[in-house]
Amino acid sequence: MGDRNEVVETLKAAKSYLNHLENLNKQLENAENQICETSSETERNIEVTFSNLLTNLTEILLNRKDILIKKVQKTRKQSLAPLDASRSDIFSNIEKTKKLIKEGESLLNGSRENLAEFSQKSSFLGSLPAIPELKEVPYISFHCEPNLESELLDICSQFGEVSRIAPVQISQTVEKPGAILVEWQSVDDERCVDIQEFRLQRAFGDVISEKHLEINFSDCYVGTETQFLVKDLRPNQLYSFRVCCKFEGSSDWSPWSLPQVTKTSIKPFSWASNRDFVFADDNKIATPVKDAPSLLLSDGPQFAVGYSVEFSYLEIDNKCSTIALIAVKEAAGIKEIRLGDHSYFALDSTGEIYVDGVKKATKLPEAAKGFKICFMCELIQDDKVRVSIDTCNKQVTYDWQISKTDKLYFGALLKSPATKIMVE
Incomplete structure (x- = not known):
């Protein structure tokens, strides 16, 4: 019988061991797949990125080359225009001079009856068109910054990076x-x-x-x-x-x-249904329908150590309102914040803080429309938590004597329909 039990236990241990090995093998496969899939995807990204970059850079450089060549051509055309005008004047004067010489030679060889007319025609001699000196005309050239070219090449040579894992x-x-x-x-x-x-x-x-x-x-x-x-x-x-x-x-x-x-499997903070209130946004927003309504409570013990809850006064009147965390041993009806067999950590709209009936010395700013008040709770000991209240960039922190097994509700005591509160 003992041998049989030993075999049974060994088989049980072997199956458990096999299960662990198979799980490890699955994790190893996942790791290999991640390496192979991400490396292949990265290779594709590199190919696409550099192909696009090469196309864009080629297009940019060719466009730049065309712009510069057109600029050279425009400069040449604009610079030659006044020279062409001067050349036309020179050619015109050359023709007139040649004609004058020819007429003068004819006069020497023949009649001098047209001598006065010839003298009149020669009046243009000595008048030369204005020709610019070489230093006054464009000397077209191309230049680029060697350092800029070096920087561009350096940028291209270092473009992109392969990361083994994100930082x-x-x-x-x-x-x-x-x-x-x-x-x-x-x-x-x-x-x-x-x-x-x-x-x-x-x-x-x-x-x-x-x-x-x-x-x-x-x-x-x-x-x-x-x-x-x-x-x-x-x-x-x-x-x-x-x-x-x-x-x-x-x-x-x-x-x-x-x-x-x-994912989160915990439903959002919300208020419990209460006939003294109207609700909106999945019971996150509550507004009293009458003066002095009953206590507004969370939809069950939703709060817990390690959580934070934020209240917003969407509307508020000049009557004192109170928001609080309430700790109870057993789930039971809670009628008042300050009365009953429970502990509470409360903040009045006046800024006063109360912990189990004790008024604290520190006072926070008085609440107003749009105010947000955040309660945060962390465990200090099995019978003690630390609660911080944060509002208007001011924070106070006090220890609260409750058991870690206590059920935690949040509640609000509002005084009139002129007040509207939201919980998040």
Whole structure:
């Protein structure tokens, strides 16, 4: 019996080992395919790019040559025109002079009756047309800057570059409610300090398996941060992300990183249905329909440690409103922010902060129309979290004594229909 059990365990281990080997072989095939496919695509890109460049450069140079030759021809024509006029005057005077000489010789050999007329005709003698000196006429020549020619040749000799891998790669994607936190880092240790800014793009779908989807990549962030929360995403919809960078002193972006395909299965933040409110934009925007409505709560315990939630006052009156995070042990009806068997972290529209009934010394700016308030939460210990509130470029941070197993809601206490709030 013992031998049989040993054989069974060995077979189980062997099958598990075989599965691992097959997975490794599959990963190896994927790596080989990536190398072969990207190298072939890069070769095609090089062929197309240099073919287009050669065509364009040839066309530009031929056009430039034609322009210069036409300029030479125009200059020659314009410069010869006054010389041709002078030559016509000279030829005319030569003919008149030859005729005068002939008449003069006839007078010497014959009658001198026309001597007065001959003398009159000779009055033009000694009058010579104005002819420019050689230094006054064009000396047409062609010249080009040797250094510029050398620079052009140097640029052509160094045009293009083959990268083994892009200098920036996406390191992690984290699911958030209706969003994905995309993080990236430099893989080029030598040049990472020279990076001036990053550029993140998003595309719908899986661009790895469906290459034609690459056409819908669009910018979602440009800046110096190494992470960005991409919001307004549909749950369970595949998205592709890629990132590149720009080095200091360069106007060109680097090659793109490997695309990362991911999705969020967490639905976006939204308000729970409440008959005292009207809702819009998939329950992200709420407006009271009466004065002193009931507490507006999130659609379940949507908030969690590691999340951030942003509230926007689209409209606000002069009555004190409150937004808060609420922690409860068990899912139960929450009627008030400050009353009940729960913990809360609240911010009044006056800027006052309250944590479990304790008013904090720091006060934030008073809320107004268009104000955005962001709550961020991180775990410090099993029974303590750290909450930061960010608004109007000001931030405060306090520790909050709650258990990591507590369920976290967000809520808003509004006072009249003149107030409208949005959660993201």
